[in-house]
């Protein structure tokens with residue numbers, strides 16, 4: 001996020017797009033609701049009328065996967081009606097003319113047909129979001145989990161730059177991160193193209209610096225593989241050994257049958273986890289790890305805040321901290337690493353090697369932690385980025401993008417669109433929440449959420465067990481008929497193995513980010 | 529909004545304040561304690577309990593500090609005889625209004641034992657009240673030497689507790705109707721699940737037309753538990769287990785979503801027995817959701833992996849760390865030698881600590897020699 005949670009409660013206007021915040025980021029949503037109670041405006045853009053929409057001035061029920069058409073159209077109206085921040089655009093951005101030209105193809109009438117909206121609603125949104133400044137834009141996986149996910153993100157950024165809502169408190173572009181430490185895992189360089197602190201592996205100086213620090217002659221100079229490519233590599237044998245740390249890929253990746261075929265093809269699979277799960281079934285070696293409250297360490301939240309994690313009780317049996325396990329393997333490969341605690345790893349390596357974290361030391365993290373960038377030990381941390389229009393590359397660059405539909409369209413055989421997400425009481429594949437007393441009583445099984453209209457058309461009653469079928473598989477679960485889901489859509493989560501939506505989802509990916517299209521595939525619903 | 533500095537006199541001291549502050553806020557800013565029961569910071573004052581009353585020169589009655597705006601030249605007494613007497617009366621009425629069976633001072637007039645037995649029957653345990661030692665009413669009753677038997681006990685004592693949901697025990701017999709839970713639910717979390725119901729002596733906090741929480745809009749965030757000053761709302765999992773005098777509090781960060789809420793882990797005998805939100809902390813200011821508050825006990829599951837495992841046919845056998853790690857290193861080395869380092873790939877964990885991800889990418893880059901390291905950044 002460019003901005004921080006403490007700005008939410010003070011914000012005057014929000015646009016929340018593709019984010020079921022009350023369930024997936026409940027506490028963040030409480031701040032939005034607090035602001036609304038104090039008079040802030042809220043526009044919710046989402047195919048589903050989820051609970052946050054109950055607090056909104058306007059709910060924009062666009063068709064799944066039509067976000068770019070919608071956003072481009074809003075931009076078109078803003079430019080047409082001269083409602084954008086001309087001063088900010090002139091002084092802090094480049095590429096405005098390209099954007100202007102691109103969005104000419106998206107007048108509200110055209111976009112309305114793509115989005116399944118009223119053209120006037122699009123105009124209304126443009127007028128409202130430009131009437132109050134700044135507007136805070138929040139999004140989640142509804143934006144990224146599409147084959148056009150990267151373009152969605154660019155379209156969102158175009159909008160906020162055009163409105164001059166960057167570099168100010170209570171504004172900005174704010175993706176809420178799904179997992180507690182996705183931000184941190186990215187920051188730490190658990191990505192195929194960057195070292196810790198986003199230093200590119202193809203940059204010779206960066207390689208030189210890390211090679212020296214890590215005591216090796218050279219470091220690999222080509223970007224590595226992303227998860228979907230690794231998985232395919234297991235089948236074509238370009239990947240022979242696969243090491244999965246703490247992810248239940250057999251349930252979380254799209255098209256479970258394909259994923260399990262890939263995992264079964266691994267010549268040598270190491271799984272490091274806290275529980276046996278669907279993925280460890282395929283392992284050759286399983287390494288038992290210490291869990292959350294059995295470790296000292298740090299997490300980094302969506303607002304770039306590095307906070308401490310502390311030990312409450314010892315790990316069971318022989319389970320050991322993950323960093324210890326990696327260190328032991330490195331030792332067996334001929335590398336002796338000095339750091340022998342999480343604190344030593346942070347203070348002596350991460351803070352030294354990544355300039356953003358230079359001023360962050362364990363000694364400064366008691367209390368509320370620190371938000372990076374925090375370059376030196378006197379720095380108080382950074383609440384919001386791009387202050388005074390100062391973008392990392394100088395000026396903010398508009399990158400015009402075109403709308404592309406989801407890869408799989410509804411058709412005669414599969415007339416409905418399945419979209420997926422998370423529910424409040426569970427987390428991902430339930431390896432943790434499913435083992436907490438009471439959580440399964442709150443939510444004990446998956447449901448097939450569908451509109452009253454579609455349910456009536458298929459003569460499906462509330463609570464009736466139905467089968468959902470896609471080109472990849474079928475699952476059975478009870479129908480949950482609700483007017484929060486629009487006509488033509490079926491909505492499911494992936495918390496339960498049996499009725500896991502990922503038996504159905506489409507393994508197609510954004511060509512750049514390799515994010516899967518979890519949000520849209522074609523299905524049909526059958527009576528059983 | 530004016531930020532003008534004014535002064536008033538509190539307990540004989542001249543104190544500066546900003547216009548718009550309440551007497552309670554002025555007192556707090558200067559370290560003068562004023563007891564409160566119904567006041568919930570950050571929400572609108574309800575004035576329900578009146579235990580915060582103070583004496584203001586020139587005012588006919590005592591005034592609630594939590595809702596009285598400070599004014600220039602006010603002369604305020606926070607612990608005068610009148611104030612203390614009024615507070616004692618309020619506390620004694622509250623004690624008599626429910627099953628407050630902690631050992632607050634009482635005359636030995638016979639009904640105490642009988643009362644205890646009745647409460648224990650209602651609780652179905654002879655354990656102490658679940659809030660014993662962590663109850664604001666109990667604390668104030670001691671401080672103001674309030675007696676529990678000055679007034680006749682009211683009928684509310686007979687209301688049975690609601691146990692029909694997995695997380696929250698609502699014990700109406702101990703509710704003092706302070707309304708903090710209602711504020712927490714409606715103004716802090718804005719879930720709008722509970723409200724005041726009925727009137728007068730029948731007053732009760734109700735969920736959607738006086739139904740069990742499980743059938744209401746309640747999302748089990750537990751904000752109301754954290755707000756309840758007495759034993760009327762308690763965590764089912766911690767009831768009768770968590771005791772403040774055994775408690776050791778450890779601050780940590782929630783393991784679920786990317787908000788990164790700050791939690792207190794309440795540890796007893798080496799086990800987490802409950803979790804609460806860290807008040808005034810960023811980013812959550814005391815708030816948690818159902819996962820953060822109740823999703824902690826998976827770590828004690830018997831199904832945890834406790835020893836390294838090595839595949840043998842269709843099964844696994846237990847192994848030592850030496851053996852398992854040697855095997856991993858040998859197999860990796862063999863792949864590196866035959867197919868090159870890029871034939872190895874790894875996925876890190878977006879749930880684990882930074883230091884683990886750092887260490888794993890270092891293993892792949894420095895020790896194996898490949899950039900084939902990724903994590904589920906995209907789900």
Ligand code: SF4
Pocket residue numbers: 696709712713717719720721722741745746747748749750751752753
């Ligand atoms: S648990 Fe949360 S939603 Fe339920 S009544 Fe309490 S505050 Fe309201």
Ligand code: SF4
Pocket residue numbers: 702703704705706707708709710733755756757758760761
């Ligand atoms: S349940 Fe607790 S917080 Fe709510 S009114 Fe009763 S005593 Fe107050």
Ligand code: SF4
Pocket residue numbers: 024025026027028782783784785786787788789812815816817818819820821
């Ligand atoms: S308590 Fe809930 S909102 Fe807060 S970090 Fe945990 S999962 Fe997210």
Ligand code: FES
Pocket residue numbers: 563564565566567574575576577578579580581592593594595
């Ligand atoms: S705390 Fe002021 S009236 Fe209750």
